[in-house]
Amino acid sequence: MSTNSPQRLTLRPTALQQAWLQEIGIDRRLLSLVAPPEPGIAVQPQTQAQSGTAAEPDTAVRRLRVPETTSASGQPAKAAKVPTPTPTQEPPVAPLVPAGNLQALAEQAAVCQRCRLHEGRGAVVFGAGALAPQWLVVGEAPDAHDDRAGLPFAGPAGELLRAMLQAVGIDRDSQVYATSLVKCRPLGNRPPEPDERQACAGFLDQQLALLAPERILALGETAARHFAGPEATLESLRGSVLDYRLADGSTVPVYVTHHPATLLFCPPLKAEAWYDLLQATGRL
Numbered sequence: 001m002s003t004n005s006p007q008r009l010t011l012r013p014t015a016l017q018q019a020w021l022q023e024i025g026i027d028r029r030l031l032s033l034v035a036p037p038e039p040g041i042a043v044q045p046q047t048q049a050q051s052g053t054a055a056e057p058d059t060a061v062r063r064l065r066v067p068e069t070t071s072a073s074g075q076p077a078k079a080a081k082v083p084t085p086t087p088t089q090e091p092p093v094a095p096l097v098p099a100g101n102l103q104a105l106a107e108q109a110a111v112c113q114r115c116r117l118h119e120g121r122g123a124v125v126f127g128a129g130a131l132a133p134q135w136l137v138v139g140e141a142p143d144a145h146d147d148r149a150g151l152p153f154a155g156p157a158g159e160l161l162r163a164m165l166q167a168v169g170i171d172r173d174s175q176v177y178a179t180s181l182v183k184c185r186p187l188g189n190r191p192p193e194p195d196e197r198q199a200c201a202g203f204l205d206q207q208l209a210l211l212a213p214e215r216i217l218a219l220g221e222t223a224a225r226h227f228a229g230p231e232a233t234l235e236s237l238r239g240s241v242l243d244y245r246l247a248d249g250s251t252v253p254v255y256v257t258h259h260p261a262t263l264l265f266c267p268p269l270k271a272e273a274w275y276d277l278l279q280a281t282g283r284l
C-alpha cells in the first residue's frame with residue numbers, strides 16, 4: 001500500500017450491512033477515513049510444531065492502543081494489583097495425550113493443571129460452537145465474563161464479535177467455533193505469559209485437528225502470533241492470509257483482525273476490523 005496515496009474504499013454496504021454497522025457502532029464516516037488493508041502481503045507462516053514455543057514478551061499493538069487505565073478485555077485495569085507471574089524454573093511441560101474426540105479433550109482441560117493459570121480460574125473455558133465450523137475464532141484468553149460463564153466471548157466483547165460476524169454474513173452459532181490460546185483466565189486480565197501459552201498450545205492444536213475448520217480468524221496480535229510467529233505484528237498481518245500447516249500436512253488459511261475487546265475501547269478501529277472481515281469473507 002502506498003503511504004503517499006492510501007487507497008480509499010468506495011464499497012457501498014447493503015441495507016442489511018448498514019443496519020449491522022449501526023449495531024456495531026461504526027460511523028459510516030469512519031469507513032471513508034480508513035483505508036482497507038492491502039491484500040497479498042507475504043508472511044512466513046508458523047507451523048503447528050512451532051506454535052507452542054513462542055517465548056517473546058507479549059507487547060501487542062492491542063495493548064498499545066488500549067488506554068493504560070483500562071484492560072484489553074473490557075475490565076477496569078488494576079495494574080497495581082495484578083500479580084506478576086514468577087518466571088518458571090520448571091522443565092517444559094510434557095505433550096498432551098492425544099484425545100480421540102472433542103469431548104475427551106474438553107475433559108482433559110477441565111482438570112488441567114499444566115500451568116499456573118489453573119490456580120485463579122473460575123472455570124476452564126475450553127471453547128464452544130459449531131462442531132464442523134467454517135470458522136475457528138481464536139482469542140487470547142478468557143475474560144472475567146467468560147470465566148464466570150465457562151464459555152468464550154460471553155460478555156460485551158462477545159456481543160460485539162457476534163454483531164461483527166453477522167455483519168459480514170457469518171452466523172456465530174452455526175458457522176463458528178470460538179476458543180482462546182489459553183483456556184483459563186489470567187488474573188487481573190493480564191496477557192498470558194509465553195510459558196502459559198506453550199503449556200496450553202496442545203489443546204488448541206488438537207481442537208484444530210478435531211474440528212477441521214475451513215478458516216481461522218485470529219483476534220488480536222497475541223493470537224495472530226500463535227499462527228504467524230513471534231516476530232509478526234498485527235499491522236503487518238492485517239490484509240494477509242497465512243497458511244497454517246497442521247500436523248497432517250494440510251493447511252488452514254488464517255486471517256487476523258483486532259480483538260473485539262480492543263474495539264470496545266478504541267471505536268475508530270472498528271472500521272479497520274470491518275475491512276478485515278470483508279476481506280476475509282471475499283467481499284473486497
Ligand code: SF4
Nearest residue numbers: 112114115118184200
Ligand atoms: Fe491447563 Fe491451559 Fe488452563 Fe494452563 S491455561 S491450566 S494449560 S487448561
